[in-house]
Amino acid sequence: xTDRQRNLVLNAIKLGGxxxxxxxxxxxxxxxxxxxxxxxxxxRDVFVLPxxxxxxSHDLIDRNKCFVVNVPMTDMNAQLYKCxxxxxxxxxxxxxxxxxPVPAKQIKSVAIAECALHLECKVIYVxxxxxxxxxxxxxxxxxxxxxxxxLYFGEVVRCSVDKK
Numbered sequence: 001x002t003d004r005q006r007n008l009v010l011n012a013i014k015l016g017g018x019x020x021x022x023x024x025x026x027x028x029x030x031x032x033x034x035x036x037x038x039x040x041x042x043x044r045d046v047f048v049l050p051x052x053x054x055x056x057s058h059d060l061i062d063r064n065k066c067f068v069v070n071v072p073m074t075d076m077n078a079q080l081y082k083c084x085x086x087x088x089x090x091x092x093x094x095x096x097x098x099x100x101p102v103p104a105k106q107i108k109s110v111a112i113a114e115c116a117l118h119l120e121c122k123v124i125y126v127x128x129x130x131x132x133x134x135x136x137x138x139x140x141x142x143x144x145x146x147x148x149x150x151l152y153f154g155e156v157v158r159c160s161v162d163k164k
Contacts, residue, residue: 029088050149120152
């Protein structure tokens with residue numbers, strides 16, 4: 001992964017968010033996130049993805065041990081906003097958002113054809129957040145209902161960029 005690709009991912013998270021896809025077959029989903037980070041752990045490029053336990057994506061990532069970070073390269077703010085208002089348990093988000101699912105190349109998941117940058121991530125570590133380990137101010141401000149995240153550390157096994 002190049003520094004430019006890393007910066008595109010981190011800027012997208014900061015400016016509006018990214019889409020995360022997971023699942024295979026008829027059990028696929030899209031979630032959006034404005035939280036996450038990309039760095040180096042254990043001599044690997046790693047994306048750390050926080051997912052709340054109540055999310056459909058949490059079940060799919062637990063089951064398949066992988067996910068794809070899909071970075072919008074055009075203005076997709078309307079789709080990011082709409083994605084957050086639906087549950088993948090109840091609707092086909094690909095259809096609702098007008099996206100085409102395409103198979104990932106190296107993991108058991110799908111990607112979004114309309115996004116030009118994809119990080120295929122294989123889960124290599126999972127960590128459950130605990131209130132006792134979290135700064136009390138962050139716990140108060142960000143976790144009003146105490147719905148803490150599971151942190152998925154995904155090794156970036158493939159980074160692809162559509163040159164169009």
